[in-house]
Amino acid sequence: MNAERFFGLLLMLSLCAAPQARAAGFAGLGDEAQGFAEPAPGHALVFPRDHGAHPEFRIEWWYLTANLKDESGRAYGAQWTLFRHARAPREGEGWDDPQAFVAHAAVTTESLHLFAETHARGGVGQAGVETAPFRAFIDDWSFTAARANLSGGEIAAFGPRFRYRLALAAEKPLALHGEAGFSRKAESGQASYYYSQPFYSVEGALAIDGVERKVTGRAWMDHEWSSRPLAGDQKGWDWFSLHLDNGAALMLFRLRSDKAPPFHAGSFIGADGATRALARDDISLEPLEESLVAGRLLPTRWRLRVSSLHLDIDTKPLNSQSFMGTSVGYFEGPISFSGSQRGEGYLEMTGY
Secondary structure (H helix, E strand, O other): OEOOOEOOOOOOHHHHOOOOOOOOOHHHOOOOOOOOOOOOOOOOOOOOHHHOOOOOOOEEEEEEEEEEEEOOOOEEEEEEEEEEEEOOOOOOOHHHOOEEEEEEEEEEOOOOEEEEEEEEEOOOOOEEEEEOOEEEEEOOEEEEEOOOOOOOEEEEEEOOOEEEEEEEEOOOOOEEOOEOOEEEOOOOOOEEEEEEEEEEEEEEEEEEOOEEEEEEEEEEEEEEEEOOOOOOOEEEEEEEEEEEOOOOEEEEEEEEEOOOOOEEEEEEEOOOOOEEEOOHHHEEEEEEEEEEEOOEEEEEEEEEEEHHHOEEEEEEEOOOOOEEOOOOOEEEEEEEEEEOOOEEEEEEEOOO
């Protein structure tokens, strides 16, 4: 949901809103959102307009993950995410702007997971999103694109021990999830608007502890917005973005509830760029192995099955300790997979 990119993390209700006796859903994403807009089926997404911010909605994120290799073949992961959270459904000038931003960046190797977090208020030029041309930024971190399919740009970020600058190219269209971008999250009606650019090719430079390496690879971008994307009993999600070696892409997620069976959804994006939604009973996400991560047991190896695609694969993390120890903690790390298909991608897990 992103993660489902749902994709997380979002959101720092403690930073942006009044305290609540008990937040509903993961990170308060199931809280009531009175006065804010709600997603509705049948609404057409329009680009490049919808690449920008939607201040009438409470929650939004722009999220990119990359599977990379250096010239020796060593594998890396990179993450760039900007979250927007609104205290009120409007924009404003200067310090009166109710929009707040949080950003995360990370670099992962087989033995290291380095991450950084930064915060900003809207309205004062420190963070924001522009549409023509597209630019999402917070301080010196940025995500830019020149074309309507979000190609022809780059991401850049840095942390205490890392930095990266990666050029992004994509020849294929955006992928709209769910019902033409209306992505359902619960039987009780919660939903978001959600689309991806899953076909980036990437090249650039990545540095760890001052040592720079040239890297190339593939990346996946999610943009999602809503006001109450979770039901109150949904405590977290498991989300996969997968690049198949045959050129296709796949997004799968399940939302976990303490009162009902998990809610499954996903999209298959063919090598030609055509997207189709997957039926809930078509998807099986089965944990295979747990690891002790940041003091908790997390399922870090999975078996994923999609009956209609004859897909049956097992995933493996590049680094089982890929935990984002940010204000709202979650697992976010590169994976590889094998079975009926081979490839690579990312796994996000929240609420454990």
